Amino acid sequence: MVKLNRSFWVLILFSIAILSIQFKGSFGSESTNEAYVTLLYGDEFLLGVRVLGKSIRDTGSNKDMVVLVSDGVSDYSKKLLKADKWKVEKISLLANPNQAHPKRFWGVYTKLKIFNMTDYKKVVYLDADTIVVKNIEDLFKCSKFCANLKHSERLNSGVMVVEPSEALFNDMMQQVKTLSSYTGGDQGFLNSYYPDFPNARVFDPSLSPQVMKTRPVPKMERLSTLYNADVGLYMLANKWMVDDSKLQIIHYTLGPLKPWDWWTAWLVKPVDVWHSIRVSLEETLPGTGGGKTPNDEFIVKFLFLLPLCGLLFCLYRSIQGRDLFGSLSRSSVYNLYCKLRSNGYSGLSTLNSNYQLHTGSNSKVPQYLGAVSVVVCFVAVLTSIGVSFMIVPRQITPWTGLILVYEWTFTIFLLSYGGFLLVIYQYGKKIAVETTESSVDDSGKVHQRADASCDFTTWYYGLGMVFLAFAAISLPYLLGVTSLFLRLGLMIAVAIVLVSFMTHASEQLAIRWFLKGLEDGDTTRSKSIC
Numbered sequence: 001m002v003k004l005n006r007s008f009w010v011l012i013l014f015s016i017a018i019l020s021i022q023f024k025g026s027f028g029s030e031s032t033n034e035a036y037v038t039l040l041y042g043d044e045f046l047l048g049v050r051v052l053g054k055s056i057r058d059t060g061s062n063k064d065m066v067v068l069v070s071d072g073v074s075d076y077s078k079k080l081l082k083a084d085k086w087k088v089e090k091i092s093l094l095a096n097p098n099q100a101h102p103k104r105f106w107g108v109y110t111k112l113k114i115f116n117m118t119d120y121k122k123v124v125y126l127d128a129d130t131i132v133v134k135n136i137e138d139l140f141k142c143s144k145f146c147a148n149l150k151h152s153e154r155l156n157s158g159v160m161v162v163e164p165s166e167a168l169f170n171d172m173m174q175q176v177k178t179l180s181s182y183t184g185g186d187q188g189f190l191n192s193y194y195p196d197f198p199n200a201r202v203f204d205p206s207l208s209p210q211v212m213k214t215r216p217v218p219k220m221e222r223l224s225t226l227y228n229a230d231v232g233l234y235m236l237a238n239k240w241m242v243d244d245s246k247l248q249i250i251h252y253t254l255g256p257l258k259p260w261d262w263w264t265a266w267l268v269k270p271v272d273v274w275h276s277i278r279v280s281l282e283e284t285l286p287g288t289g290g291g292k293t294p295n296d297e298f299i300v301k302f303l304f305l306l307p308l309c310g311l312l313f314c315l316y317r318s319i320q321g322r323d324l325f326g327s328l329s330r331s332s333v334y335n336l337y338c339k340l341r342s343n344g345y346s347g348l349s350t351l352n353s354n355y356q357l358h359t360g361s362n363s364k365v366p367q368y369l370g371a372v373s374v375v376v377c378f379v380a381v382l383t384s385i386g387v388s389f390m391i392v393p394r395q396i397t398p399w400t401g402l403i404l405v406y407e408w409t410f411t412i413f414l415l416s417y418g419g420f421l422l423v424i425y426q427y428g429k430k431i432a433v434e435t436t437e438s439s440v441d442d443s444g445k446v447h448q449r450a451d452a453s454c455d456f457t458t459w460y461y462g463l464g465m466v467f468l469a470f471a472a473i474s475l476p477y478l479l480g481v482t483s484l485f486l487r488l489g490l491m492i493a494v495a496i497v498l499v500s501f502m503t504h505a506s507e508q509l510a511i512r513w514f515l516k517g518l519e520d521g522d523t524t525r526s527k528s529i530c
């Protein structure tokens with residue numbers, strides 16, 4: 001009994017030792033009185049916070065990194081951030097006192113809670129869509145409140161240095177209901193709370209401590225653009241309007257274009273920097289290296305392999321000769337054989353195919369067929385692009401995203417528009433069988449169109465579309481164009497060419513497949529003649 005008791009105590013002591021080691025391990029041995037802070041409202045910005053953390057550590061900082069998480073954040077995200085060496089602190093949302101505010105701004109006043117982080121002497125707050133590209137420890141020299149002044153003389157709350165104080169925070173909380181907010185969020189409030197901010201002096205970290213002591217402590221200071229270089233600024237001139245080499249914080253403020261969405265990398269040049277940090281993220285939890293998530297990885301593999309498997313299956317079936325395309329080509333071979341025997345002038349058919357489209361039995365082609373085909377084609381294009389963007393995970397790497405979207409756009413388009421062409425083909429066949437009164441001579445003319453060039457034309461148009469679809473995206477990169485507007489312009493220019501090509505192609509394809517159906521129908525009917 002006594003023995004058991006003793007081993008019990010040993011066990012307790014042992015676990016305490018283990019726990020304290022773990023505690024030290026996860027929070028760093030020294031607790032700092034200065035910290036980097038960010039805010040996470042939901043899982044969507046998780047990758048942003050991970051990359052931000054990595055960028056801070058890459059500049060050699062050992063200070064605490066605190067992420068304030070609200071209820072919308074999943075347990076897994078919290079676990080992952082802890083594994084990434086963030087201190088995770090749960091906070092309740094501060095309700096937005098403004099009646100009329102954008103829905104996404106429901107909890108943005110929560111940001112004011114950083115003024116209440118009195119465990120720290122000073123905190124540098126960074127939005128989840130910022131990254132640190134150069135050491136910014138200097139910012140902790142900032143006295144009371146520092147932020148960057150943006151366009152229209154307003155402070156931006158994306159990067160701030162704050163000296164937490166309960167008195168200050170309580171004062172803010174009292175004024176939250178009375179002060180107006182031009183954004184309906186925290187940024188507007190802070191602009192009202194610090195009305196003199198545009199007149200504040202620019203923060204100069206290079207001042208010596210002696211000089212600093214001789215001056216009164218400023219209530220607020222302005223940060224230079226280097227500490228909050230927003231990508232909007234880059235877009236205008238297609239270059240940083242400040243010295244590139246001195247850049248310290250990049251802020252990805254382009255409305256809905258967030259760096260973690262794969263497609264932004266193809267539009268916005270500075271997103272490259274963000275991705276270069278993202279790919280270097282360590283695997284702190286299984287399957288999270290390079291900013292991946294196990295769930296997305298599974299979907300990516302599935303999406304990548306499914307069309308390929310479908311293609312292989314079709315190839316296998318066509319080798320077996322049981323599919324429609326197989327039987328089509330066999331019937332054309334049979335057709336050719338018929339022609340050679342009965343007419344003997346099949347050599348003309350390829351040469352004249354274009355001419356024959358506009359003569360003879362062309363009258364059988366329904367008038368509206370071309371127009372219907374154009375409409376179906378464009379609906380199919382838009383649907384396949386839309387569906388592809390919907391099913392491909394958003395936060396994957398730019399190349400994976402592009403390849404998957406191409407793969408799925410082509411697959412869905414091939415299935416939908418190809419299906420439409422097959423319907424047209426069957427329709428033509430039905431018409432041919434119905435018009436039994438047409439003369440043998442007529443059917444002979446129809447036979448001239450029966451040639452392999454039909455499939456060749458389909459290939460020609462299909463490959464043309466594929467080529468233009470690739471050109472639309474790759475041309476700006478082949479030409480080395482980096483400006484967003486020029487990139488978009490080039491993409492739109494190629495897209496216009498693609499649209500006109502598709503209009504022509506879809507019209508021709510429908511007519512060709514209809515005539516092919518017509519002629520195959522004739523063949524079935526006139527087999528006896530052969």
Ligand SMILES: *[C@@H]1O[C@H](CO)[C@@H](O)[C@H](O)[C@H]1NC(C)=O
Pocket residue numbers: 113116118166
């Ligand atoms: C502010 O901080 C104090 C002390 O840490 C805490 O008691 C209080 O609940 C905080 N206020 C809010 C609104 O979070």
